[in-house]
Amino acid sequence: MRSYYLLTLAQLRIFLRNRQVLFWTLAFPIVLMVMLGSFLGNGNGVSITAAVVDQDKSDPSKNLIKEFEKTEVMSLENKITEKEALDKLKKGDLTLVITIPEGYGESLSAENKAEPFKLPTYYNETNMAMSQVGLQLVTNTVDSISKKQVDYQPVVVTESKGVEALNLRYIDFLVPGIVAMMIMSNNMNGVAGQISSWRERGILRRMQGTTLKASTFIAAQITARFMLNGLQAMIVLAVAWLAFGIEVRGSWLTVIAFVTLGTLAFMAIGFIIAGIAKTPESAGPIAGFLSFPMLFLGGVFFPIRDMPEFLQPFVQILPIAHLSHALRETMNVGASLLDLGMEAMILGGWLIGAFVVASFTFKWE
Amino acid sequence: METQQEIIKVEGLVKRYGDFTAVDGSEFSVHNGEVFGLLGPNGAGKTTTLEMLVGLRKPDEGTAIVGGFDITKELDQVKEVIGVQLQSTTLFELLTVNEILHLYGSFYREHISIPDLIDDMLLTEKKNSRIKGLSGGQKQRLAIALALVHDPEIIFLDEPTTGLDPQARRTLWDIILRLKERGKTVVLTTHYMDEAHVLCDRIAIMDQGKLIALDTPSELVKNLQSDSAVEFRFDEEEVDVNLSEVDGVKQVGSQKDVHVLYTDDLQKTLTSLIALASERELKLIDLQTRTATLEDVFIHMTGRRLREG
Numbered sequence: 119m120r121s122y123y124l125l126t127l128a129q130l131r132i133f134l135r136n137r138q139v140l141f142w143t144l145a146f147p148i149v150l151m152v153m154l155g156s157f158l159g160n161g162n163g164v165s166i167t168a169a170v171v172d173q174d175k176s177d178p179s180k181n182l183i184k185e186f187e188k189t190e191v192m193s194l195e196n197k198i199t200e201k202e203a204l205d206k207l208k209k210g211d212l213t214l215v216i217t218i219p220e221g222y223g224e225s226l227s228a229e230n231k232a233e234p235f236k237l238p239t240y241y242n243e244t245n246m247a248m249s250q251v252g253l254q255l256v257t258n259t260v261d262s263i264s265k266k267q268v269d270y271q272p273v274v275v276t277e278s279k280g281v282e283a284l285n286l287r288y289i290d291f292l293v294p295g296i297v298a299m300m301i302m303s304n305n306m307n308g309v310a311g312q313i314s315s316w317r318e319r320g321i322l323r324r325m326q327g328t329t330l331k332a333s334t335f336i337a338a339q340i341t342a343r344f345m346l347n348g349l350q351a352m353i354v355l356a357v358a359w360l361a362f363g364i365e366v367r368g369s370w371l372t373v374i375a376f377v378t379l380g381t382l383a384f385m386a387i388g389f390i391i392a393g394i395a396k397t398p399e400s401a402g403p404i405a406g407f408l409s410f411p412m413l414f415l416g417g418v419f420f421p422i423r424d425m426p427e428f429l430q431p432f433v434q435i436l437p438i439a440h441l442s443h444a445l446r447e448t449m450n451v452g453a454s455l456l457d458l459g460m461e462a463m464i465l466g467g468w469l470i471g472a473f474v475v476a477s478f479t480f481k482w483e
Numbered sequence: 484m485e486t487q488q489e490i491i492k493v494e495g496l497v498k499r500y501g502d503f504t505a506v507d508g509s510e511f512s513v514h515n516g517e518v519f520g521l522l523g524p525n526g527a528g529k530t531t532t533l534e535m536l537v538g539l540r541k542p543d544e545g546t547a548i549v550g551g552f553d554i555t556k557e558l559d560q561v562k563e564v565i566g567v568q569l570q571s572t573t574l575f576e577l578l579t580v581n582e583i584l585h586l587y588g589s590f591y592r593e594h595i596s597i598p599d600l601i602d603d604m605l606l607t608e609k610k611n612s613r614i615k616g617l618s619g620g621q622k623q624r625l626a627i628a629l630a631l632v633h634d635p636e637i638i639f640l641d642e643p644t645t646g647l648d649p650q651a652r653r654t655l656w657d658i659i660l661r662l663k664e665r666g667k668t669v670v671l672t673t674h675y676m677d678e679a680h681v682l683c684d685r686i687a688i689m690d691q692g693k694l695i696a697l698d699t700p701s702e703l704v705k706n707l708q709s710d711s712a713v714e715f716r717f718d719e720e721e722v723d724v725n726l727s728e729v730d731g732v733k734q735v736g737s738q739k740d741v742h743v744l745y746t747d748d749l750q751k752t753l754t755s756l757i758a759l760a761s762e763r764e765l766k767l768i769d770l771q772t773r774t775a776t777l778e779d780v781f782i783h784m785t786g787r788r789l790r791e792g
Contacts, residue, residue, distance in 0.1 A: 121589040128578055128586050135577040135613075319573040324629075327537055327567040329559060330590040 121330060125338035126345075133346050143308075144350055147300045148357050154419070155289040155362055166252045168214040169195045169203040176223030185259050186216070192255055207242050214252040215240040226267065234264070286450060293358040294445035295418035297351050301380040302412060302438050304347055307405040309339070309388025315398035322482045332482075340385060347381050348374070367452035373445065375455060379465045380441040386472030387437075393479030412438040417446075437468040487514035490637060490668050491536065495545030498531050505531040507692035508545065513637075513670055518663050520683035521672040522777070528692040529672040530570060530641055536670070537567045537639050550636055563591065566630030568623075570641040570672075576615040580606055580625055583614065584632060591633035604628040604658065620651030627658065638662060640671040644678060656681060676777040686777070690785045703780045709733045709745035712775050713752055716740050718766035730755035736782045743782065745775060 133140060170186060172179050187194055195203075195212070203215040217238045225235040239256055241249035264270075316322050325335065358364040366373055387408070395401035412418075415425060416438035425433050433439055444461040447453035455462065491513035498506040506528040513519045521529040534540045536547055538558045546555045550564035574583055580601065588594030601610050604624045609617060617625065623643060630638055640659070644652040659682055662669055673679055679686050680700045688696040688703075696703060717740070726735045726742060731752040736743040746752040749772055760767050 121586075124586045124589045128575060128582065131582065132575060132577045320569060321573060321575065323539060324567075324569055324572045324574070325590070327539060327562065327569065328587065328590040329562045329592075 122334050122338050122341075125335060126341045129338060129342035130345065133342070143300070143304055144353060147296045147350075147354055151289075151292060151296045151354065151358060152361060154292055155358075166192045166213045166248060166255065167195065167211070168192055168216060168252060168256070169198050169206065169212050171198060171200045171203055171215065171217045172196065173200070173220050174218045174222040178223040178226045179218045182218060182222075182259075182263060185263060186256075189255050189259060192252070204240060207240055210242060210245065213241065213245065213248050214256065216256060289358075289362045290364060290450050291421070291446065292419070293355070293362070293364045294449050295442045296358075297354055297377070298380065298416075298438055298442035298445055299413060299418045300350060300354060301347055301377060301441065302384050303409055304350065305343060305381055305384035306388045306391070306409060307402070308343070309385050310391035310395065310401040310405045311398060313389065313392035314395045314401040317392070317482065318398050326482050340382065343385060344378065344381050348377060351377055364449070366449045368448035369454060372448045372453070372455045372458070375462070376441060376444045376448065376458075376465070379462060379469065380437075383437050383441075383465050383469040383472060386469055386476050389476035390472055390479055393476060393481060412436050415439075417442045435464075437465055440464045487517075489513070490515040491519075491547060491549050491670070493532075493536070493545075493547040496532065496535055496542045496547060497544035498528075498535060498540060499543050504692050506535070506542075509689075509694050511687055511694060511697055513668060514685075515668055516663070516666050517684040518659065518669045518671065518682050520679045520686040521670070521689060522674065522676075522679050522686050522781070523672075523689035524674060526691075527689040529689055532689070533639055533641050533670065533672055534569075537565055538562060539569075563633070564636045566633065566635035566638045568626045568630045568638075568640045568643060570645070572626060574614050574622075574625070574629075577613055579611050579613055580617070581610045583625070584628060587629045588632045593634075594632050595634045597632075600628050600631060603661075604631075605654065618651075620647050620654060623647060623651070623655060624658065627655075631662075635667075637668045637670065640669065642672055642674070644673070644675065652678070676781075680777055688781060688784065690781075695784050696780070700777060703777060704775055706780070709747055709775055711746055711749045711752075711772060712779055713744040713746065713749070713756065713770070713772050715742055715756075715767050715770040717742075717760075718768055722765060724759065724763065724765070729759060734783060736779065738782065741769075743779065745779065745783070 168186070170183050172183060183194070183196060186192065198206075200215070200217055203212065206212045207215050217240075219236075219238070222235060222237075237256075237260060239253065241253060243249070265272075313322075355364070355366070388405070391401055391404050391408070395404055414420075415429060415433050416422075416436045417433075418438065422430075422433050422439055422443075440461040444453075444458045444465075447458060447461075489512045493509050493511050496506055496509045497504065509528075509532055521532060523529050531540065535542045536549055536554060538554055538561055542555065546553055548554075549561045552558075552560040552564070554561055575586075578586070581597065584597045584600065588597060598610075601607055604627060606621060606624060606628065609621055614622065614625065627638075627640065627643065630640070643659070644655050647655065656678070659669055659671070669682075671682070683700060685697065685699050686703060687694055698706070720740065726732065726737070726744060729744060729752055731746045731748040732744045733747065734745040736745065744752055744756070753772070757767070759765075
């Protein structure tokens with residue numbers, strides 16, 4: 119019992135004294151989260167910058183600009199000449215350029231127009247998707263002016279309602295993914311690297327020469343890594359809360375349960391890699407070979423439903439997919455452990471399977 | 484040295500790696516309280532023998548009784564009575580001397596006072612330093628301290644002084660001799676002759692997996708039946724002379740172009756050798772005489788030098 123305690127303590131000391139590893143394993147997820155979070159986290163992913171060139175300078179034209187300003191998604195630039203604006207559009211700095219030609223105000227107040235007044239709106243064809251959205255917005259705004267002008271009363275209107283009761287942003291999606299990523303890389307890559315290097319350097323052999331039981335050693339490894347992971351996950355969640363106001367909607371116990379399951383499952387996979395790798399140098403690439411596909415396919419950064427159809431069966435068995443999904447459901451939606459029984463079972467399956475394989479492939483020397 | 488109690492009894496140990504037989508049927512006993520040396524060049528099977536005795540490798544054949552327990556059946560009990568220092572082991576570099584001794588102490592049912600052990604191993608000043616920052620000699624003393632932490636009866640040291648400077652070696656020798664004074668049994672491997680001579684009560688010489696001699700250092704040298712050695716080279720590469728015809732020569736040991744003549748009558752042999760060289764118009768270079776050593780025992784028995792293996 120005393121050796122279990124001292125081994126855990128020793129492992130924690132090694133973690134804490136290895137400042138560089140400690141810093142980078144923590145800095146990487148946080149920087150990634152803050153970066154992705156501030157770039158993509160707040161809006162709905164679309165923002166349009168448009169320039170309005172007012173050549174008319176009448177009251178109606180100023181009204182029109184106010185209408186444009188009301189659309190939240192669009193940010194307007196209006197103290198600009200047409201030539202400058204078109205240059206910027208070509209460079210891609212602007213999405214749209216709307217020109218209000220002279221005579222707009224007069225045309226609006228004139229009776230019995232033969233033809234509608236035309237507002238030239240320029241867009242850059244190289245960015246079709248954004249241009250389409252922008253054009254749609256401009257059309258809607260201009261429409262509303264037209265409708266007001268003719269006292270138009272709509273007969274049918276659409277009412278849009280979000281299906282999810284929660285208003286989820288990308289950052290809400292991202293944070294649980296980052297926590298899952300951290301658990302995966304710290305444990306799988308960490309165990310694989312550390313154990314294979316300890317084996318190479320004879321540290322494990324020396325311990326084998328004592329009366330220490332292998333099970334005590336492994337139990338202490340698990341405990342220390344779990345404590346470290348728990349701490350790191352808390353720090354990431356605290357940063358997420360401070361920077362983006364992310365909260366855990368579900369129970370903390372469920373979060374802890376999945377952090378534990380994930381830690382154990384990925385540690386077991388790490389032990390397998392340590393068993394297969396002949397040298398510490400080969401442990402890194404083997405761990406990378408497994409962790410990279412998981413990072414990009416496992417629902418860490420992008421939703422799994424966005425993956426191509428043929429990848430779906432493969433993606434659905436990845437342990438990280440279930441870990442990130444479970445954490446997401448708990449944190450965003452507030453799902454309970456019971457709702458996530460399937461995820462818990464799949465992760466548990468990985469855990470048991472990996473430990474069985476690890477116990478066959480593991481070598482002390 | 485009579486009525487010695489056997490504390491280790493090795494019975495026909497064999498270890499094979501594929502076609503290669505690393506240890507080929509070693510048989511010997513180690514007496515209680517002696518320093519026992521396993522001597523041989525690299526690859527002779529010293530380390531493999533030692534690792535089988537401490538339970539790190541499973542013998543393919545044979546067994547050994549260590550401290551009264553069978554290494555193939557009662558390994559857990561064996562581990563309680565032995566302390567091990569392995570060749571080129573690294574430890575957890577980020578822990579301090581004090582921390583790692585407490586950690587290793589916890590692996591056993593009981594351990595001795597850690598501060599006393601640190602003092603004994605001359606590590607008092609370094610007890611709160613990280614292992615990373617220790618010198619080679621300090622690391623080696625720490626490795627021995629770890630072997631002693633549970634007060635074992637038998638201590639195995641695998642090349643304890645390899646790679647150390649002369650002063651650090653002498654410090655370690657003192658430590659090993661102190662262990663002997665306390666009645667511990669020490670089994671060590673080395674390929675340094677002087678070390679074996681100073682430290683060991685008895686020496687087993689191994690070569691190519693086989694035990695080729697076992698005796699006290701002085702008996703081994705005595706068995707050469709010659710006191711002195713004459714060592715020299717000829718200026719020319721290929722020389723066809725029968726050196727055993729030189730007067731007083733009992734044995735000839737030659738390796739590559741270096742020739743060694745063993746003799747009891749140094750003057751007679753030297754005079755005769757110089758006469759032979761003049762007669763055949765051969766030029767002698769690097770001529771030196773010395774008393775026969777363990778190294779000569781080894782060359783005599785294997786036809787090879789120890790260090791070059």
